[in-house]
Amino acid sequence: MEHLVVTKASGEKVLFSVGKLKLSLRRSGADEALVEEVLRQLEPFLYEGISTRKIYRHAYAILKKKSKTTAAKYSLRQGIMQLGPSGFPFEKFVAEVLKVQGYYTQIGVFVDGHCVRHEIDVIASKDGKHCMIECKYHNLSGNKSDVKIPMYIHSRFKDVEKVWPSEQEYEVRFHEAWIVTNTRFTEDAIRYATCMNMHLMGWDYPAKGGLKDMVNSFDLYPLTCLTTLTHSEKQKLLDMRIVLCKELLQNEQALHKAGVREKHLPSVLNEVENLCGSNNTYTLQQP
Structure with a gap:
């Protein structure tokens, strides 16, 4: 070999x-x-x-x-790549990764910039600091986020970074710009983002604290990893805006709606419980 x-x-x-x-x-x-x-x-x-x-x-x-x-x-990496083709499942997945780190998150928020209006994938807030987060989802592991991505996101960040109550005064709306991807970044993308004080998170970047590490540390497995569900059942659950395995523990009704047969239900829930390990609770974030 x-x-x-x-x-x-x-x-x-x-x-x-x-x-x-x-x-x-x-x-x-x-x-x-x-x-x-x-x-x-x-x-x-x-x-x-x-x-x-x-x-x-x-x-x-x-x-x-x-x-x-x-x-x-x-199958974690492939499972994350199945969080498509719409952007919402991956954005919610990223929001959950941030929530376990103590952030309050909002998904798909529109804000007015100095020049144009923007949709922010995820806004994360913690200790008085607000982060603008762009989620770059790829369905092929060989696709990398190149330097054009952080350059583009940085320009958007500068447009929405400040709110101007008057011509003389401004308030800081966002303190940091983040880019989160399920694959990898090119070296130039990392170099540019570092130079501009942007935060990057990829499949295995940074070396300690990438998506892979966060999922394994907090059992944040997407339901697309489950071996006991069919592709059709998984897609129906995603269409219901359910992304994590943990969300299924207290939501058998969703499994029924997705077409899971009654006699097959115990095997699905058993796999979910085993996969979630000790972190087998899920709390809905209040608005």
Whole structure:
């Protein structure tokens, strides 16, 4: 396996890293016995130039038969990528990530700038500081947010940063501009954002505190990770503006509306409870 060349989502050819796959499986909750079993069953499917996406699919299929909870955690990145095609599910997901950090959040707020009117994806407030947050959702892992994104967001931020009660006086409306994406940033995007004091959060950026870390730390798994729901059922729940697995714990009616059969309900709720772990409560934020 160590000498196998694989194809990344970007099209780049690299050597297959068994170590990275093992680490990913362990982070998903697989013990050493399960890790070795996945590798044993995976090996016959591998061939020169195989895409990393196909490797993921094979590993996921093996995990799903062995442990649904582990498979759900392993599918986190793909689950987040299924929070589309409309922007709202990902924006709500980002708002939930901020809420567990103590922020009060608002989604899809229109504000008047100095020049034009803007829709802000998420406004987050904490300790008297207000943050303007732009959510950049991608449905392919190879898509990166390049330098044009922070440049554009910075120009919007400058237009809405201040409110002018009069020509002589102003009040600060936003103190920081954030960009949150489910993939990665280019080096130039990071360099520009850092220079302009903008806050970036990506799949694994910053090194400690990226989306992946936040989800695993607070069990904020999107319902699209669940192995016991069909694609159609997941989409119907998203259409109801339900995004997190936790929201299903006290909302069996939503599962019924999504078409989940009564006899299948216990297996879905059992997976949700196992996935949420100790953080199995969900509190609706009051306006």
